[in-house]
Amino acid sequence: MKKILGILGGxxxxxTADLFTKIVSMTEAGSDAExxxxxxxxxxxxxxxxxxxxxxxxxxxxxxxxxxxxxEKCGAGCVILPCNTAHFFLPRLRTETSIPILNMLxxxxxxxxxxxxxxxxxxxxxxxxxxxxxxxxxxxxxxxxFLLPDDSERETLMYLIYDVVxxxxxxxxxxxxxxxxxxxxxxxxxxxxxLGCTELPILSExxxxxxxxxxxxxxxxxxxxxxxxxxxxxxKR
Amino acid sequence: MKKILGILGGxxxxxTADLFTKIVSMTEAGSDAExxxxxxxxxxxxxxxxxxxxxxxxxxxxxxxxxxxxxEKCGAGCVILPCNTAHFFLPRLRTETSIPILNMLxxxxxxxxxxxxxxxxxxxxxxxxxxxxxxxxxxxxxxxxFLLPDDSERETLMYLIYDVVxxxxxxxxxxxxxxxxxxxxxxxxxxxxxLGCTELPILSExxxxxxxxxxxxxxxxxxxxxxxxxxxxxxKR
Numbered sequence: 001m002k003k004i005l006g007i008l009g010g011x012x013x014x015x016t017a018d019l020f021t022k023i024v025s026m027t028e029a030g031s032d033a034e035x036x037x038x039x040x041x042x043x044x045x046x047x048x049x050x051x052x053x054x055x056x057x058x059x060x061x062x063x064x065x066x067x068x069x070x071x072e073k074c075g076a077g078c079v080i081l082p083c084n085t086a087h088f089f090l091p092r093l094r095t096e097t098s099i100p101i102l103n104m105l106x107x108x109x110x111x112x113x114x115x116x117x118x119x120x121x122x123x124x125x126x127x128x129x130x131x132x133x134x135x136x137x138x139x140x141x142x143x144x145x146f147l148l149p150d151d152s153e154r155e156t157l158m159y160l161i162y163d164v165v166x167x168x169x170x171x172x173x174x175x176x177x178x179x180x181x182x183x184x185x186x187x188x189x190x191x192x193x194x195l196g197c198t199e200l201p202i203l204s205e206x207x208x209x210x211x212x213x214x215x216x217x218x219x220x221x222x223x224x225x226x227x228x229x230x231x232x233x234x235x236k237r
Numbered sequence: 238m239k240k241i242l243g244i245l246g247g248x249x250x251x252x253t254a255d256l257f258t259k260i261v262s263m264t265e266a267g268s269d270a271e272x273x274x275x276x277x278x279x280x281x282x283x284x285x286x287x288x289x290x291x292x293x294x295x296x297x298x299x300x301x302x303x304x305x306x307x308x309e310k311c312g313a314g315c316v317i318l319p320c321n322t323a324h325f326f327l328p329r330l331r332t333e334t335s336i337p338i339l340n341m342l343x344x345x346x347x348x349x350x351x352x353x354x355x356x357x358x359x360x361x362x363x364x365x366x367x368x369x370x371x372x373x374x375x376x377x378x379x380x381x382x383f384l385l386p387d388d389s390e391r392e393t394l395m396y397l398i399y400d401v402v403x404x405x406x407x408x409x410x411x412x413x414x415x416x417x418x419x420x421x422x423x424x425x426x427x428x429x430x431x432l433g434c435t436e437l438p439i440l441s442e443x444x445x446x447x448x449x450x451x452x453x454x455x456x457x458x459x460x461x462x463x464x465x466x467x468x469x470x471x472x473k474r
Contacts, residue, residue, distance in 0.1 A: 010269065010272070010274065011269065012269040012272070013261045013264075013266075013269060013273075013275070014262070016257075017254065017257045017258040017261050018258075020253075020254045020257060020279075021254040021255075021258060024250045024251050024253075024254050025251070025405070027250075027405075028405075029250075029405055030404050030405065031399075031403055031404065032247065032248065032249040032250060032281055032283070032285070032403055033281055033282065033284075033285075034281070035247070035249070035250040035279070035281040036250075036279075036281065037247065037278075037279065037280050037281050037282060038277070038278075038279040038281075039276075039277065039278055039279075039307065040257075040275070040276065040277040040279070041274075041275075041276055041311065042257075042272070042273075042274065042275040042276075042277070043274050044269055044270055044271070044272040044273065044274050045270065045274060046269070047270075048269070048270075070276065070311040070312075073307070073310045073311065074278065074307040074310065075307075162268075166268055166269055167267050167268065168262070168264075168266055168267065168470070233405070
């Protein structure tokens with residue numbers, strides 16, 4: 001039974017477009033009609049998740065629920081959120097709906113364990129996501145050893161996420177900063193990098209510095225395609 | 238007054254993702270919150286438009302209306318369709334809704350007149366779109382001289398649109414075929430190319446053969462951003 005896929009998006013809009021693009025390109029389909037029906041609410045009015053978790057910023061749940069209600073009205077049979085930090089609010093969202101909401105962090109952790117068994121993963125994420133310990137739990141659950149960014153690495157990550165990608169700034173000049181961040185983590189033992197903020201795959205694909213990387217957006221796309229009753233194409237266009 | 242933008246999509250899904258990506262990257266925004274709220278129904282069940290126009294294929298309007306109703310339920314204040322051929326059905330859709338639906342072909346023709354005044358434009362489109370004369374009318378209305386593909390060029394276009402882009406096939410091997418098509422049209426007097434099927438900007442951007450081109454998807458994005466009360470950023474990321 002094929003399901004309609006709902007994307008509770010806008011966190012941020014570029015990450016939402018990235019997820020949708022990955023869903024389309026990763027679906028095994030030989031014509032328009034063989035694709036998933038996808039409903040998206042890219043609700044840019046959802047307040048910043050990191051600010052809500054760490055510094056008393058506005059609660060994002062009411063605007064997330066506004067989008068969730070739209071997805072329900074349109075018949076979504078499954079919902080996904082292209083924002084790692086937003087997964088902190090998943091338990092509250094789940095009490096509000098009977099539609100299954102997939103977990104991006106668990107999909108990413110599972111894939112990391114499959115592709116890089118025993119390798120140490122560095123979690124690249126916002127300070128909001130890191131403070132929640134959500135990735136720690138997902139990676140421990142999947143048996144993946146990991147390390148977290150230190151204060152200076154967190155500062156670099158927040159700059160790249162907020163002042164470059166979310167600010168629609170030019171990405172190309174950030175190559176050396178990005179490479180430096182990865183090299184520093186590698187020197188501390190990292191063997192694979194989890195792009196644990198949905199702005200980071202956008203940055204990483206634009207800069208093309210070697211990883212290896214786990215892209216949670218692509219893993220969420222894969223999980224959603226399968227959950228909705230479609231097949232993932234392994235070969236990239 | 239800011240409007241919510243509705244995208245009546247799925248025709249095809251890759252073109253819908255391309256339009257959404259262009260809307261996000263072309264909006265002047267320094268943070269998530271400064272973007273347009275966008276609702277998308279990528280309804281892959283909409284029957285093929287060219288088949289409906291030319292060969293008695295299933296009427297696409299009922300499934301287009303199903304998507305339109307979803308966009309209405311979610312509060313869209315403006316609707317756009319990322320499919321040139323689907324514009325044939327615009328008069329029928331407009332009688333069914335009070336929400337303004339923008340016209341991609343008129344936006345493209347207007348832009349062509351502005352950027353390339355007096356230059357002869359070649360219309361690259363499906364045989365469905367070409368048979369309707371919709372581009373002829375839009376270009377005449379904007380005072381743009383134009384030429385249409387001949388039978389063999391139409392065959393090449395249908396192959397590239399249906400057997401490559403819509404079929405999720407590899408694009409890179411098509412470079413010489415694409416270049417040959419453009420060179421042939423140039424030899425017949427074309428000075429600018431209108432990528433008048435929403436699969437063609439995807440092909441053209443992947444192959445990077447020189448134009449110049451008018452990208453109706455980008456022009457529709459520009460028109461929608463302005464209609465919804467936002468500003469277009471001129472500088473690309």
